[in-house]
Amino acid sequence: MAGGGDVLLLVDEGGRVEEWWPKAEELFGLPADGAVGRPVADLVRAPGSALGRSELLVRPILRGTSVLWEVRTGGDTLGARDAALLKVMFSQAPVGLHVLDDQLRLVRMNSATRALHDEPLSPGRRFGEVFQLDDPVTEEEVARRVLETGEPVLNRLVRGALGEGRPHRRMYLTSVFRLEGPHGEVLGLVAAASDVTERQTSRRRMTVLDAVRERVGQRLDVVAVCEELAEAVVPAFAGIVVVEVVEDVVRGEVPPLVPVDRDVPLRRAAYRGKVSAYPVGDVRHLPYGTPFARVMADLQPRLVLVDADSIWLAADPARADAIRRQNVHSLIVAPLAVRGEALGLVSFYRHDDEDLFDEDDVRLALDVCTHAALCIENARRFTRERTIAATVQRRLLPQRPAPRIALETSHLHLPGMEGGGAWFDVIPLPGARTALVAGDVKGRGVEAATTMGQLRTVIHSLAALDLQPEELLARLSDTATRLAEERAALPAGDPLHREPLAAECVIAVYDPLDLTCTIALAGHPQPIAVFPDGAIESLPVSPGPLLAETGNAPFSATTVALPEHTTLLFGTSALTDLLHPRSGTLHGLLERYGRGPLQELSDAFAYAIRNGSQPGDLLMLLARTRGFPGDRVLTCPLPSDAEAAPIARSIARRRLSRWGIDEETAFTTELILSELVGNAVRYGAPPLQLRLVLDATLTCEVSDAGASAPHLKHARTLDESGRGLFIVSRCADQWGTRYHAEGKTIWAEQTLQTPAPAQTADDPGP
Template identity: 50%
Template sequence: MAHNEAISPVEDAAVLEALFDQSPTGLLILDTDLRILRLNLTRPALHAVHPEQTTGRHITDVYDLSAPAEVEAMLAGVLESGAPARGQLVGVRPKGAPGPEYLFSVSATRLESPKGRIWGVLAEMLDVTERERVNARLRVFGAVRRHVGQTLDVVATCEELVQEVVPSLADIAVVEVVDAVIRGDNPPPSPLGREVPLRRAAVGHSGCQEQLQAHPVGDVRALPFPTPYAQTLADLKPRLVALGPDTPWLAADPPRGEAIRVSGAHSLVTVPLTLRGTVLGLLSMYRTDEADAFDKGDVTLALAVAAHTALCIDNARRYTREHTIALTIQRHVLPPRFSTRTTVETAHMHVPSEVGGGGGFDTFALSGARTALLVGEVAGQGIHAATTLGQIRTAIHSLAALDLEPDELLARLNDTAISLAEERSSLPPDDRLPLGGTCVYAVYDPLAQTCTIALAGHPPPVIAHPDGRTEVPHLPSGPPLGSPEGPPFAATTISVADGSILAFYTASLLHTSPSPDTLQGVLAHPDRPLQDLCDDVLYRLRTDTRHGDIFLLLVRTHALPADQVATWQLDPHPKAVATARSHAQHQLTLWGVDEGTAYTAELIVSELVTNAVRYGIPPLQLQLIKDRTLTCEVHDGNPLAPRLRHAKTIDEGGRGLFIVAQLAQNWGVRYCLDGKTVWAEQTL
């Protein structure tokens, strides 16, 4: 046919017929009033109405559109401006008919004659139902991957899941988890026994009103049999179930059947939460009212969602188990209770963190009525941090038993930490965790009313004086524990008046305080009970526990009553032994000590004074202290250490310390600048 030859009306009609019959996309011709002139929507379900009955009718009278006002506005805009519209997404279903909604990408062009007369609109309707369903499922799965598993908490993970699948995938979602899994125990292998209890961990539903629930969140019970839920956990296969009033298995679970009836649920998908052949729980999803029933594509998505959630739940379970073990170890490491002492009152606060940490505190008695005060934390978290804390605490107790000064104790402790780190260097890379930490170690002496403090990379304490003044003393700090190099540790002795409060804490307290002066502000009222002060500090903290455990140890100091200490200066002469025994006998009588304890104490005094006279250097001093124990101390100017020796059959002397060790509950040697003090304790 030549280019200049016109197309006849018959040929024009044939082209139009071919276009409507063979076009892969739907076509719709509307007049200027948006009445249907001709259509072919490629979906047989949308042709339930005979074409002769659709011609001449307004499009909204024939079809229910997802957004009718927006569609009419788009078509009217095309008629008015002549500018085509491209790719608007529209949901379509026959007017008033049940069933699924079909999605079309609509592009519209104005129809006009060569002379400019506007005939109507040609709408090209591309069926994108499957594409959009796939995209919607991908969006749901992407949201689940991004938002489920943000916390290491089993219940929180289940709550995150229902928030993401409702209402984008289901109208109602229920997550039930094996009860042992929530506690952190190992999940049972499949198939799951009928008697194994599950805990309802999370429930989500669309709409603003609460739905009737078969069982409340937190309820623990085994799943009834036979039901799709029990079957799914038995063979680990998903179930796609149509629900109705005649569904037979609902009688096996009346509460759930009633909840399904009230909610209007008509479609159910239930999938197992499994990982490596073990059963963690069950995900059940429902669609209600006019929502489309679930299909096989939804089941595939549910399985992918369940697989990701199961992995997150197992991670949370493992963390819960490790966290529980770590807390148990830490609980055994921390002192179970403080023993009553005359010279110190104590109270403490512990705020566990989300990440867990190796922090701790301790107070224990030293010779001479003194008290050791300790707060510190180690690097890492979980079981490794808790076990490290136990090792460090054991080392501190062992070193403190040698009566070392605080700075020397920290130096020896640092050597211990370095040795432990070297031992760990031979472990596999995954177990080769850093070993280090910070520590404050202090010794309170109620006789001198002083506190000697040494720091290892730790914040200094806050001191509250009886008159309400508070201060943070400027103390030199050595390196953190485990540091092979750094400045030497230093000890500072501070005078503390009767009734002063010493506040030792971990650095995490500073991160969660609204201001650096929070602790000082609370301690400005030192006459209040110590536990009340601890509570006030807690109430002022921010709810931010990402920086490790928070420990606070408050210690109120008191002087030892003068009538509980007796001191005598002795001449460096053998007669001093008898004089010392006479002084001790008289003082023990005044204190009302029973005869057996007094007799043993006199023997201890005799042996210690004899050793001091024979091997010591003046001045000689005898001191008796009656506190929680009866302590005998003999001081002389010789810094050389005595040595305990076991007597042989033919020996007649030289075994005084052996006798003292047998008679006393505990004994030791304490060194100072002007000599040494040998002490022995007896239980009262």
């Protein structure tokens, strides 16, 4: 009789107990040494014996040449449950059960197993053949280890092979257990398997989509976004990917409407694969009559199965060759589009033993491209805004600062990712002086650039008034405060409403005649000076508040003496932080190049900084001081009476003749001097002084100790006076007043048609 429960005992041919198992000892309460060798009949007839009252199963077994009788428990409840459980598992369980022998051959299966396979199974097939595994050798090695060690393998994910007529692999979740006999002998294996293809496919697609959402769009650059997309989908979704973007989009221009004209070029922005038909960065038109051109015409995705008979391959031989060389069997072409405007397209390829694409993959490709298109559009808008801001800034900055005899300048401007507000100026002032200006409007984009342009215009207007640096900063701050108030008055929805206006600025006026520099700061770092002996110092200039944040705090100016051949460095906050001695490298550049050519120093900074990733602009203005040639300056005292004007004209006439000034300019100069000296005699206070400065212009200066402010009047016909400064304003290109601690200087400047040659001979007198 087959079946039954636990083995109890073995009886030999003579009816004696040969083996007494622990289960019998437990069930009947008789130890083995009291039962083995005794006739089984005695045990059955023994008073109170449970053996005679139990339902037992007896079957013969062959051991060698002898026949033994195996006695098992038969009608107990546990054996019935086990039989019922096995019946349910093999007839109703949803998990496929495969019983394998010790040679890994199929012995028995349940009904659910047949649903896992495309063809009927018959006993005798090997483990790898049963599942049509992608790697049967490895999986059989795993099964054999279970057979040898008895240690089960739980929830192992295995892939089915891509057989003929099967477009996708199947994924199975398997667990393998060893079967053992009642004496511990190895009988085989049980492999439980369930088809998790749909679950794994859905999980993989969600993983791809999550990776795209997390990794694509980290950088605000169109090409960088395309590279992020290619990295996110290969190999998780496709073995090969090509991202092509309309060339205008890469430059930040508005994308074309659909259908896209055949003449619109696309740039191959990113590629992942082995063989590329065209190099990354190549710009070309899409060939007509291909899936790629069709997608750009209607923005509808295409799922294409590739074979030797695909007629569209002939339209693009280079791409067709790459497809054949990589054994591509299917591709999806999906559009990159926003609001009906075409940004480009993405081509996903699968090749070799990868699964064929299906319609579910098309939907995933569209989701991927939708996210990527939004990131590309953001990058395009940022590129456009940055381009506009850079253009505005470039147009507003001085193109070629006017050369100065007594000052050499150079600048370094490294635009940042979000910059647009840094500026500098080199403004000629009368008396051979030069105003050096550097500043930075906090913020980014067009708003920062336009605000910078407004402040720079104000500086030029105020510089014409020949104000002291601290007074110029105060008035500039007033303008910045008004601009900030205008921002605050904007509607709450305007982004500029929430962005406060703040700017830093430094204004320095270098006087080569006195070899001094007067500096005022508004939130700007202290200038750095490299002296002729190589010493590097931060100039002790009093700090000042940012523009538009002054409150009641006044600006102050500091005048420092600068010997000839001193190098001045004015840099924005971001740059001077790098120049701090703690930064090491950049500070060392000043030691190495600080006394060499300015352009060499500027280039050294550019090489060391390696600009490109910082958010704000880095700007540096360099100036090398020189003394003014003594033969181009005339300074002499004047009497404070009516003789002052004739003396001034006579002195000027002789000096202008030596300078080679033409007669017309000399006559005009004498007329200007007559009016300036006459005005000083009448309204000023002694002592009086005359100074002529020959630079790119000719400047006439008359100084006195009076504090009265000159006022230009328009005299009436019968008035005897009041025309002096009016005549000066008509004869000179510009004129003005410069105040000192004691007294003032009235100056008038004329532009020379032909620069006068410098005089090198010693001049003992006027």
